[in-house]
Amino acid sequence: MRTTNKYIALAVGLGLVTLSACGSSSGSAGGDSKSVTLVSHDSWAVSKSVIAEFEKKSGYQVKVLEDGDAGQAVNKAILTKDNPQGDVFFGVDNTLLSRALDNGLFQPYEPKGADQIKPEYRVDEDKHRVTPIDTGDICVNYDKAYFSKHKLTPPTSFDDLIKPAYKNLLVTENASTSSPGLGFLLGTAARYGDNGWQDYWEKLKANGVKVVDGWEQAYNEEFSGSAGGKKAKADRPLVVSYASSPPAEVIYADPKPATAPTGVATGTCFRQVEYAGLLSNAGNTEGGKALLDFMLTKTFQDDMPLNMFVYPVREGAQVPEEFTKYGPQAEDPETMDPAKIADNRDDWVKSWTSLVLK
Amino acid sequence: MAVPVAFFAVFFAYPVAAILARGLHVDGAWQLARIWDVVAQSDIRHVLWFTTWQALASTALTLLVALPGAYVFARFDFPGKHVLRAIVTVPFVLPTVVVGTAFLALVGRGGLLDELWGVRLDTTVWAILLAHVFFNYAVVVRTVGGLWGQLDPRQEEAARMLGASPLKAWRQVTLPALGPAVAAAVLMVFLFTFTSFGVVQILGGPGFSTLEVEIYRQTSEIFDLSTAAVLTIIQFLAVGAILALHAWTVRWRESALRLVDESVTARRPRGAGQWGLLAGVLASVVVLLLLPLAVLVQRSLDAPDFGYYRALMSADGGVFLVAPIEAIGNSLRYAVVATVIAVVIGGLAAAALTRRDAGRFVRGFDALLMLPLGVSAVTVGFGFLIALDEPPLDLRASWILVPLAQALVGVPFVVRTMLPVLRAVDARLREAAAVLGASPWRVWREVDLPMVRRASLIAAGFAFAVSLGEFGATVFIARPDNPTLPVAVAKLLGRAGELNYGQAMALSTILMVVCAVALLVLERLRTDRTGEF
Numbered sequence: 001m002r003t004t005n006k007y008i009a010l011a012v013g014l015g016l017v018t019l020s021a022c023g024s025s026s027g028s029a030g031g032d033s034k035s036v037t038l039v040s041h042d043s044w045a046v047s048k049s050v051i052a053e054f055e056k057k058s059g060y061q062v063k064v065l066e067d068g069d070a071g072q073a074v075n076k077a078i079l080t081k082d083n084p085q086g087d088v089f090f091g092v093d094n095t096l097l098s099r100a101l102d103n104g105l106f107q108p109y110e111p112k113g114a115d116q117i118k119p120e121y122r123v124d125e126d127k128h129r130v131t132p133i134d135t136g137d138i139c140v141n142y143d144k145a146y147f148s149k150h151k152l153t154p155p156t157s158f159d160d161l162i163k164p165a166y167k168n169l170l171v172t173e174n175a176s177t178s179s180p181g182l183g184f185l186l187g188t189a190a191r192y193g194d195n196g197w198q199d200y201w202e203k204l205k206a207n208g209v210k211v212v213d214g215w216e217q218a219y220n221e222e223f224s225g226s227a228g229g230k231k232a233k234a235d236r237p238l239v240v241s242y243a244s245s246p247p248a249e250v251i252y253a254d255p256k257p258a259t260a261p262t263g264v265a266t267g268t269c270f271r272q273v274e275y276a277g278l279l280s281n282a283g284n285t286e287g288g289k290a291l292l293d294f295m296l297t298k299t300f301q302d303d304m305p306l307n308m309f310v311y312p313v314r315e316g317a318q319v320p321e322e323f324t325k326y327g328p329q330a331e332d333p334e335t336m337d338p339a340k341i342a343d344n345r346d347d348w349v350k351s352w353t354s355l356v357l358k
Numbered sequence: 359m360a361v362p363v364a365f366f367a368v369f370f371a372y373p374v375a376a377i378l379a380r381g382l383h384v385d386g387a388w389q390l391a392r393i394w395d396v397v398a399q400s401d402i403r404h405v406l407w408f409t410t411w412q413a414l415a416s417t418a419l420t421l422l423v424a425l426p427g428a429y430v431f432a433r434f435d436f437p438g439k440h441v442l443r444a445i446v447t448v449p450f451v452l453p454t455v456v457v458g459t460a461f462l463a464l465v466g467r468g469g470l471l472d473e474l475w476g477v478r479l480d481t482t483v484w485a486i487l488l489a490h491v492f493f494n495y496a497v498v499v500r501t502v503g504g505l506w507g508q509l510d511p512r513q514e515e516a517a518r519m520l521g522a523s524p525l526k527a528w529r530q531v532t533l534p535a536l537g538p539a540v541a542a543a544v545l546m547v548f549l550f551t552f553t554s555f556g557v558v559q560i561l562g563g564p565g566f567s568t569l570e571v572e573i574y575r576q577t578s579e580i581f582d583l584s585t586a587a588v589l590t591i592i593q594f595l596a597v598g599a600i601l602a603l604h605a606w607t608v609r610w611r612e613s614a615l616r617l618v619d620e621s622v623t624a625r626r627p628r629g630a631g632q633w634g635l636l637a638g639v640l641a642s643v644v645v646l647l648l649l650p651l652a653v654l655v656q657r658s659l660d661a662p663d664f665g666y667y668r669a670l671m672s673a674d675g676g677v678f679l680v681a682p683i684e685a686i687g688n689s690l691r692y693a694v695v696a697t698v699i700a701v702v703i704g705g706l707a708a709a710a711l712t713r714r715d716a717g718r719f720v721r722g723f724d725a726l727l728m729l730p731l732g733v734s735a736v737t738v739g740f741g742f743l744i745a746l747d748e749p750p751l752d753l754r755a756s757w758i759l760v761p762l763a764q765a766l767v768g769v770p771f772v773v774r775t776m777l778p779v780l781r782a783v784d785a786r787l788r789e790a791a792a793v794l795g796a797s798p799w800r801v802w803r804e805v806d807l808p809m810v811r812r813a814s815l816i817a818a819g820f821a822f823a824v825s826l827g828e829f830g831a832t833v834f835i836a837r838p839d840n841p842t843l844p845v846a847v848a849k850l851l852g853r854a855g856e857l858n859y860g861q862a863m864a865l866s867t868i869l870m871v872v873c874a875v876a877l878l879v880l881e882r883l884r885t886d887r888t889g890e891f
Contacts, residue, residue, distance in 0.1 A: 042849055072578045076743055079380070083747050085754050099581065174564035177579055213564050216851045220859060221462050227856030231657050232462065245854040252855025254665060309854075346580070357564055 035061040036287030037086030039279070041073040042066045044091065045307040046300070054294045060287045070179055071096065078103045081280055087288035090133060090276040090295070094335075095182055097123070097130065097275060098342030106130055106277035109289055113296035113314070121273050121313045123338065130275035133295050134310035137243035137330050138183035139269040140170065141262045143225030146237035155238065157267030158191050161204060168208035170238040171222040174357075176349045178214050179272075184240045185352055186341060187270030190334035194344070201355055210236060211356060219245070225262040227253070243269060244309040246327040247320075251306070260326035269330035274310065362707035362727065362769075368751070369762055370730055373741030374590075380744060381587025389584060396588040402572070406592070409552060409568040412483060416490035416551040417544055423642055424495045425540075428503035430639040433511075434632070435624040444877040446647050447496040451873050453829035453844040454493075454556025455851065456866040460650040460657075461489050461561060485561040490554065492646055494547045501543040502536065509535055511623050541607040549600045553593065553732050556829075569593045573734045590737050597732030598725075605725040608777075651870060658863035666860035682861055685846040686868060689826055692757075692842055696764035696825035701818050703765065704772025705810075711773070712780040727773055730766040738763065760842070764828045768821030775820060779813035780806070819880040823873050843869045 038044075044066055051062050065085055067073035074096045077089050081104065092100045100106065101124070110128040121132040140161065142154040155161055161170055173181030189197040212218050220228030223239035226249065246260035276295055278288045294300055301317035304310060311319060311329065323329070382389050396402055431443055449457060465479035465488060472478050479485045509532060517527035555570040567575070569589055576586035627636050658666055670683040704727075711724050730738070742763070746753045753759050783806060791801045829844040841849065843865055850862035 042845075043852070068578070071581075075578060075581045076740065078581070079740060080743055080747065080754070085743075177559075177564070177575060211564050213559050213562075217458075217462075217560060217563075219854060220459070220851060226854060226859070228459075228851075228859040231660060231859075241854065248854035248858075249856070252853075252857035254661070254669075254857060 033284055033287065034059070035063055036088070036284050036291050037063045037065060038291060039065045039067055039073065039077060039084070039086040039089045041070045041091040042068060043070070043308060047303050047307060050299060050303045053299060054291070058287070058290045058294070060284075060290060062291070074100055074105075077105055077279070081105055084279040084281055084283075087279060087282040087284045088276055088291050089279050091274055092130070092277075093179070093272050093274045094123075094338045095179065095186065095272070095341050095345065097338040100277075101129060102342070104280055107280045107282070107285075109278045109292060111289065111292040111296050113293065116296065116314050116316070118313055118315055123273075123275075130277040131292060131296065132273050132313045133276050134304055134308065135271060135273045135313055136310040137264075137269040137271055137333050138180045138187065138240065139243045139330060139333075140184075140265040141223070141225065141239050141241045141245050142265060143223065143229075143237035144259075144261055144263055146224055154263060155265050155268070157265070158188060158200070160265070161209075161238070161268065162200065162207050164207070166207065166238065168210075169236060170204070170208075170240075171210045171212060171218050171236040172240040173215055173218050174211055174213045175352050178218075180215050180218075180240050180242070181211075182345075182349070183270045183272055184268075185348065186336055186345075187268065187334040189344070189348060190270065190336045197348075198351065198355055201352065205356055209356075215241070225249075238265075242309065243327055243329060244305075244311075244323065247322045247325075248309055250326050251322055264327055264330070266328060266330045267332075269333035271330075271333040271335045273313070359706070359710035359723075362703050362710065363723070365703045366727065369742075369746075370733075370738070370766055373745040374733060374737055375741075376745035377583070377737055377741035378587045378590060381583035381585075381590075384584065392584045393588050393591070396585050397592075402585075402589070405567050405569060405572045408566060409570075412486060412558075412566075412568070413548050413552040413554075415483075416487050416494075416554075417548045419487050420491045420494045420498060420547050420551075421540075421544060423491050423646065424498035425502065426635060427495065427639045427643065428499045428506060430636055431499055432503040432505075432507035433624055434627050434636055436627070436636065440881045441878065442643065443499065444881050445651075445874055446499060446643060447823075447877045448651065448870055448874050449492050449647060450494070450496040451823040451827040451877075452866075452870060453827050453847070454560060455829060455844060455848045456654070456869065457489070457492070457650065458556060458560030459851070459863075460654040460866075461485070461492065464645075464650050464653065465561075483562070483566065486554070486558055486566065488646065489557045489561050490547075490551045492650060493557065494550055495643075495647060497546050497550070498543045501546065502539045505539040506532075506536060507623055509623070538607050542604060545600055545604040545607065549597065549604075549732055552596065552600070553734070555734070569596075570734050574736045577736045577740055586737070590734065594729075594733065597729065601725040601728050601732070604728070605722075608724075654863055654866050654870065658860065658867040660863075661860055666857070666864040669857055669861050670864055682841075682846050682850070682865060685841050685843045685865065686872070688840040689843040689869075689872075692760050692764065693822050693825035695758075696761035696768055696828075697818050697822045699761060699765035700768030700772050700821040700825075701814060704769040704817060704821070705776055705814060707769070708773050708776035708780050709806075711777060712783075724773070724777075728770045731770050735763075738766070757840070761825070764825035765821070767828055768824050771820040771824060772814075772817040775817040776810060776813050779810055783809050816880055819876055823876045823880075826869065826873055826876070843872075 044064060055061055063086070067076050067085075070091055070093060073089075074092050077084065078100065089100075089105065092105075106129040108128045109131075111131055114128070114131060117132055121135060123132070124130055140155065144154075146152075147154045152165060155163070155166055160166065172184055175181040175185040185197075188200050191197075192200045210222065212222060218239050219226050219241055221232050222234050222236045223229040223241070224234040224237050225239070226234075226245075228234075229236075243264050246262045246264060249262055250256055250260050276292060278285060278292060282288050296314060298314065298317055301312035301314040304312060305318075305320050305323060311323070319329075382392060427446075431439065462485075465477075465485050479488065513535075514527050514531045517531050518524065522530065552568075553570045554568050555574065558566055558568050558571050569592065573586050573589045573593065576582045576589065627633050660666075671681050707723070707727055742759060743754055746759075753762070787805050788801050791805055792798070796804065827844060829848070847862050847865045847869070850858045850865065
């Protein structure tokens with residue numbers, strides 16, 4: 001038995017080394033200058049033709065590595081920053097931006113076309129470590145059928161949500177595990193101030209807000225307006241989701257309804273901006289720069305909305321008809337400086353947890 | 359022995375140690391005082407308390423529901439038994455992301471309990487406990503029922519003839535023989551519920567947190583690696599203790615029992631009592647296990663002309679670069695590679711553990727190989743990233759990481775299936791062959807191989823099914839051009855819109871069917887001596 005095992009050991013050992021060798025040559029960014037690797041979260045999506053166009057023009061082949069949800073992807077990128085998994089990182093939003101910048105995740109690069117970005121989204125303009133790519137609003141969605149059936153006006157503002165008429169109607173996500181949940185908390189903090197939001201949440205809690213862990217549960221299981229919620233006989237007609245969720249309810253329906261079954265409470269929105277940047281120690285900086293340039297082109301910015309359900313940041317980029325028709329963009333969403341978010345996020349989440357969950 | 363040790367060291371121990379060190383070795387000094395800081399926090403103590411008591415309660419409830427099931431599957435013969443036994447194993451290998459959705463339909467609003475009695479259990483601890491029964495039913499049925507079916511009923515009958523009451527005969531003959539298997543099942547269920555992640559997150563809501571959920575939160579969301587490291591160490595110690603106990607019960611079980619073929623012991627139920635028991639068990643299986651699965655199927659069919667299934671064929675949805683249906687191919691390919699790795703590594707480990715001169719160290723390795731079942735996927739995933747990042751082992755962006763991570767989870771199943779069979783091979787046969795001049799290779803080929811062929815097929819099947827459903831580690835490393843089934847389901851569920859939701863249900867149904875088929879094939883291959891899962 002002993003000698004036999006040794007032979008097998010040898011064979012398997014060789015096998016593993018071979019496997020790992022082909023693994024590393026096909027996967028990592030390394031010195032392979034013909035390919036450029038994009039690290040992102042698992043909401044990344046782009047049309048095949050658009051990527052093909054970039055590959056044809058630039059001569060680089062694009063590899064994409066999806067690294068879990070947004071928070072996870074950023075944390076993993078920080079952990080591996082000395083020897084990164086790719087060249088460009090896309091998908092750090094304003095709630096996590098400071099964590100990325102403070103940890104030196106990115107190196108400076110101002111992409112071509114940066115002057116085309118709408119001014120309100122620009123940050124870090126002296127160093128150019130990150131570039132805004134898209135924006136989206138986290139807003140309360142409502143189930144139109146419920147409100148018309150009960151002859152009730154849907155809420156439009158944060159203030160409405162604590163009115164007795166809307167008791168036990170809202171479901172939101174855990175601010176410590178879900179990015180819409182955190183966005184909604186930050187929205188209330190922006191609206192009511194550093195010391196006022198706790199008071200608001202006390203009232204929200206008294207008004208029967210329900211908290212679940214993730215967006216999937218909130219939207220697909222608890223919210224009566226979504227496709228999943230209808231099947232699950234959900235009973236909450238208000239949910240914290242995105243301004244782009246109503247258009248998605250139309251686009252992913254067969255047959256397509258004339259109007260969206262859900263609407264957006266436009267006075268409850270918090271604006272998220274997603275950034276991309278060239279990773280420090282990237283193996284292929286030239287390719288990374290080309291990719292960042294590309295992400296600001298009109299081609300990419302026009303393609304993005306219907307793939308990732310976000311809005312473009314570039315002046316003149318097309319917002320698809322479905323977006324404007326089925327889900328009006330909030331006119332005056334709440335925003336917050338990333339530095340302020342960084343200073344307060346952990347404390348706020350902690351006090352929110354003990355206030356709302358306990 | 360060298361290969362499994364090396365595999366375990368490189369792909370498990372080293373990455374886990376690396377991430378722990380990152381958390382606790384700060385600025386060139388070990389921050390061991392952090393351990394006390396963390397344990398002293400009241401939230402953390404609350405998590406520890408909840409983790410323990412919900413695991414105890416889940417285990418007790420699972421035993422209560424599943425032991426009668428184990429008896430019925432072992433001793434009764436009824437039509438559809440083999441199919442049913444395969445189906446009750448499906449939940450065990452399904453990813454929670456899929457099941458959570460279906461399970462809510464049973465205990466959530468508008469669910470069966472709600473419609474019958476107005477009882478809703480979502481976001482209560484009851485939902486967690488019932489889901490744990492759902493997932494772990496098969497562990498008890500397979501471990502305990504497998505042995506029960508092979509116990510020679512004549513021993514109990516003999517005791518009866520000598521004047522023992524039925525209860526006494528059962529207590530003094532059957533129970534001692536069954537004891538070790540029950541203990542092993544209890545410990546495995548306790549292990550799985552102690553480290554529960556998806557069930558607690560999806561069904562429990564944010565009010566409940568197990569150690570595993572807290573490790574995920576600290577690592578993935580809060581990025582407090584030192585707290586995560588401390589929690590990982592605590593979980594490690596707990597899991598280590600559970601496994602040490604388990605290893606002990608396994609050895610205890612290997613005391614000689616008279617085993618007979620299961621087909622001899624199983625018979626048609628007789629009398630009202632036995633029929634009642636059968637009916638009760640079947641009813642509990644239908645309500646607790648089949649209904650949640652049926653809900654998935656029903657929701658996947660909720661569009662005219664199999665609309666959701668047809669949508670799977672197209673890449674137009676924008677969620678993936680490829681048509682979602684291709685996830686099936688990806689999953690199968692990954693699972694095959696993972697199975698090969700798991701069978702080779704697990705088989706070698708089992709062979710080494712069988713050797714008579716295996717010392718205490720080797721036997722300890724048995725328990726060690728089970729550790730990946732109890733260590734959080736996020737710890738292993740983050741560990742992979744910072745440990746396996748340099749040539750020749752720069753695997754961070756490689757596809758091989760997926761099957762490697764899946765194999766880590768598959769190996770324990772292979773070892774547990776092969777070990778009893780290998781131990782049953784009479785060493786004298788090998789010695790005789792050697793004395794007659796056979797080379798070691800030939801001894802292995804002609805003596806061991808024929809006996810273990812079937813066991814290794816079963817082991818492979820189990821590793822395959824587990825790999826298919828594996829989600830925690832896969833989601834870290836899957837790539838958008840080749841998502842696996844569970845990853846594709848999670849991604850579709852993460853988007854608004856009817857078609858996405860429907861496709862998620864359709865893909866879940868496909869995953870369920872593939873797992874069920876794999877397990878049905880296994881049923882056909884059952885060995886004489888049973889495995890332990």
